[in-house]
Amino acid sequence: MNPTPKVTLKLATSLDGRIATASGESRWITGEAARAQTHRLRAEHDAVLVGVETALADDPELTVRTPGFGGRQPARVVLDSRQRLSETCKLAVTARETPTFVVSIEEPQTRLTDAGVRVLQVKAAGDRPELEHALERLADAGVGSILVEGGGQVAASFLRCGLVQRIEWFRAPIMLGGEGRPAIGALALEALAQAPRFKRVAVEALGPDLWERYEKA
Numbered sequence: 001m002n003p004t005p006k007v008t009l010k011l012a013t014s015l016d017g018r019i020a021t022a023s024g025e026s027r028w029i030t031g032e033a034a035r036a037q038t039h040r041l042r043a044e045h046d047a048v049l050v051g052v053e054t055a056l057a058d059d060p061e062l063t064v065r066t067p068g069f070g071g072r073q074p075a076r077v078v079l080d081s082r083q084r085l086s087e088t089c090k091l092a093v094t095a096r097e098t099p100t101f102v103v104s105i106e107e108p109q110t111r112l113t114d115a116g117v118r119v120l121q122v123k124a125a126g127d128r129p130e131l132e133h134a135l136e137r138l139a140d141a142g143v144g145s146i147l148v149e150g151g152g153q154v155a156a157s158f159l160r161c162g163l164v165q166r167i168e169w170f171r172a173p174i175m176l177g178g179e180g181r182p183a184i185g186a187l188a189l190e191a192l193a194q195a196p197r198f199k200r201v202a203v204e205a206l207g208p209d210l211w212e213r214y215e216k217a
Contacts, residue, residue: 002139004132005146008166009155010041011183015171018180019152024057026181033206034170038149039066041168045074045147047101047138051154052080061090062149063098075099075143079154081128083119087111101141103134131161156185159196167198167214170206 012030013019020026028035042048048062055078062076076091080102085092091100095116102112105128108119120137123130138146147168148158158164189195198214205211 002136003144004135004139005046005143006165007135007146007148007158007163008041008045008168009148009158009164010038010168010170011155012038012170013172013183014174014176014180016175016177016180017183018176019150019183020181021176022179022181024181029174030170030172030209031207034172034209034211036066037206037211038170039064039069041147042074043069043071045145046143047075047077047146049077049079049146049148049154050150052078052084053153054150055080055085055089055091059089061094073098074147075101075141077101077103077138077143077146079103079129079134081105081124083109083112085112085117087115087117092117101138103129103137105129128157131157131163135163152182153185155183156187159184160187162196164196165216167212169212169214171210171212173208173210 014029043064063073076098078085081104083102083104083106085102092115100117102117102119104119104121105124107121112119122133122137148154197217199217200212201215202213
């Protein structure tokens with residue numbers, strides 16, 4: 001069995017840890033320098049992962065778009081229990097050019113596989129994919145490192161399972177308040193001792209934003 005991929009969680013938030021307003025507006029919380037660094041981080045990983053809600057709302061490409069970049073594009077991974085991803089979205093229509101995986105708890109749908117999307121059926125944890133099994137399947141597909149980009153429920157799921165080794169956190173000098181959408185969903189903690197812990201290893205200013213790097217404690 002291949003070692004499971006190393007997982008890095010990327011966050012781009014306001015100072016109070018929000019990724020969007022209550023209405024869902026999120027472009028752009030952080031500035032140009034922080035966004036450029038995100039593309040460099042993508043280039044350093046084998047795959048970029050999002051949840052299906054992010055894929056449906058943003059229709060992202062999840063590619064490296066750094067000027068002059070000529071390296072291999074990371075694979076794209078969508079956690080999508082019921083295969084809600086559209087075969088006409090950007091991820092699907094470019095799946096033959098850049099490897100694209102959908103992690104599901106159901107049998108692969110031909111509308112996605114015919115487009116070139118590779119559907120990985122994994123064990124269920126309730127109504128969601130079991131993340132440990134998903135990482136095993138991705139490792140078997142040659143993925144050794146994953147950059148988790150969104151959204152809040154996906155981030156919380158990886159943290160609850162203790163699967164995050166690093167955090168790359170970009171914070172903009174704005175406040176969105178309690179009605180804003182949190183970067184991290186519910187962790188179901190009953191005591192501080194249960195909280196996932198990390199140690200800060202670097203801090204750097206990127207224009208008006210702050211880039212903080214953490215490793216699992």
